[in-house]
Amino acid sequence: MLQIYNTLHRQKEDFHPIHEGKVSIYVCGMTVYDFCHVGHARAMVVFDMVVRWLRASGYEVKYVRNITDIDDKIIKRALENGESIKALTQRFIDAMHEDARLLGVLDPDAEPRATDYIDSMQGLIGKLIEKDLAYQADSGDVIYSVRNFPGYGKLSGKSLDELEEGERAIIVGDKRDPLDFVLWKSAKPEEPADTRWLSKWGEGRPGWHIECSAMSCDLLGQHFDIHGGGADLQFPHHENEIAQSEGVFRTFDENGQSKDPEFVNYWMHNGHVRVNDEKMSKSLNNFFTLRDVLKEYDPEVIRFFILRAHYRSPVNYSDATLDESRQGLERLYTALSLLDTVTDESAANSSEKSLDSVFVDKFNAAMNDDFNTPEAIAVLFNLATETNKEKDRLIATEVSARYLQLAHTLKTLANELGLLERTTKAYLQGGVLSISAEDIEQLIASRAQAKKDKNFQLSDQIRKDLLSKGIVLEDKPGGLTIWRKE
Missing domain, CATH: 1.20.120.640 (Anticodon-binding domain of a subclass of class I aminoacyl-tRNA synthetases)
Known part of the structure; x- marks a missing residue:
């Protein structure tokens, strides 16, 4: 029996899929404004491993991993580069796909992009307003009203008062409560045309959290098996996803109880990659792009490095x-x-x-x-x-x-x-060599002849010369010599 640690309940639980023999899984993917770093690689490899094992166990799996292709960081980078949002995001989506293939990460069954689901997001926002779970502020932003949703904080395991204590230093603006979060961002005059969409609340773009509620529910339904992502997404991103999705699709009584099923049955979170005891991230400028690391190491070494640690544990790079x-x-x-x-x-x-x-x-x-x-x-x-x-x-x-x-x-x-x-x-023998494989084999043959001729000085010199080029020779029983990269 497969057991999964469920972040929602903080314990390992027997895995029982909603539909026998079938598993639905959604994982938060990248925000595409730069190359993948090793932290991104860990998330991709971890959930690739999960999906592989589920399939090896006989399940029919539908795996969805999204792409965030509209975001403040994306807009900032596009303006800095003087290129369109579409050109920037497509360039880094292509790079992400190249990196994933090198790591042996299989393609997800669906890879939705946020900008293709604007109508679905607007539909969810409209329903949240109807249910008094969202409001439009004077700025034009549409904001989620956290205190109107029963059970907010269940994924993080904190009460509203505990969560608010951590938010007090944040400028409230025209939010009614420090914990409230944006569902729809009103467009700013200086922002380019390709960053805004028409809506009944005025021109603007979606907030980050509503994207995943729309894409996961559209592709997997209002109730699915597994939702995954990095540990840093547990709060507020995944907490807010629960509030949005259950806010739309569940009905609560006056005591805050609902007989409708949970949004997701099992929540999984992979641990951080750490450098000098700090989380690897672009904001801390302590990240290593996967492309830089792959100049020195075979991609399978990176995958092996990731899998040698338990997915929930932090790993030191x-x-x-x-x-x-x-x-x-x-x-x-x-x-x-x-x-x-x-x-x-x-x-x-x-x-x-x-x-x-x-x-x-x-x-x-x-x-x-x-x-x-x-x-x-x-x-x-x-x-x-x-x-x-x-x-x-x-x-x-x-x-x-x-x-x-x-x-x-x-x-x-x-x-x-x-x-x-x-x-x-x-x-x-894989990877970039400073000498051709044919030349290596010829030198191995010359060395074998030198050993037969008892010219051990030449034999040793050939070994040393190859080692200086990063090629290691290994003599095996029966006179066989194999070579590998150092």
Whole structure:
């Protein structure tokens, strides 16, 4: 039985989908005004892992991940660059897609853009006004009235008074209450034409929170299974989503009780990526774009680094932690090295049908315990150890049925996390090289001949020369030499 930590109730709970065998999941995506940083990468990889596991568990999944393509930061950046909103956002959407594919992140089933759902947002806002949950201020902004919604604060676990204490330093403007938030922003004269839409409240654009209520409810319905996002979205963004969506679609009695279903059954939040004990973010200017990191590390190393930590825990980013992840991933890949030599298709297929059930059961138990990827990866390392022991008993590149079973079990389970999807050779030799693969192979052949001729000085020099170019040679039993990037 899969258990998920539900932020709403602050505990792990058995997962029961609304419709048997089907799962609906919505995840807050990026605001597209800059390149992805490692914090964005974590959210994408975490929920890609969740969706992969749900599908591996037999569920039919509808996965929606939105794009915010209208926002104050987007407008500011477009004006600074002297380009249109559409040109700016499309450029960074394309970049986001490129980064996601490199990380092995599968495409969501739907990827709605906020600007395509303006009519739906206006419809929700109109209903909130009708239900006395929103009002139009003198500025023209339409504002949500938090104290008129029963149960506000249930996701954050704080009372209205506690929440207000944290908001007192914020300028209220023409809000009636410090906790109230904007649903529709009245257009400012200096803002360009492509940042405003007509509405019954005047020209303007949506507030950030209403976007996700409109997109999730349009695509998944008024009640769905899982809503995810970063821990920083728990309050106020997700709290406000609940207030908006339940404010429209639920009916409350005079005691604030409702018999209608919750907006979302399970709320999931991934932890921050931290640098020097601070959250990685653009506002703190302590972020590393994924593109910069990928100049030094293979994309799968980044994915492995993210999955080695439990999704709810903070994770510390540094070159040291990435180097550890690179070494760990290399250990898993090298355990599979003899699979590259298997040419008997029938033997390979038969071994895939008889995976080691002991390791499979341990892996499944870890993943069903709130997607415990650290424990699941520990199972992979134990499996790699057993695979290597079997490999060490073999002669040269010979393979046995037991090796094939262990290796295919390792590869199959890792694939469910989006790992070990390449051959060992493709991983170890991938990326940008300072010397061609053909030249490396020629030098390896020259070194082998030098060793036969007992010219060990030349043999050692070839190894050193290749190492200076970032190429590591590894001598294997039977006279085999393989190479990999340093």
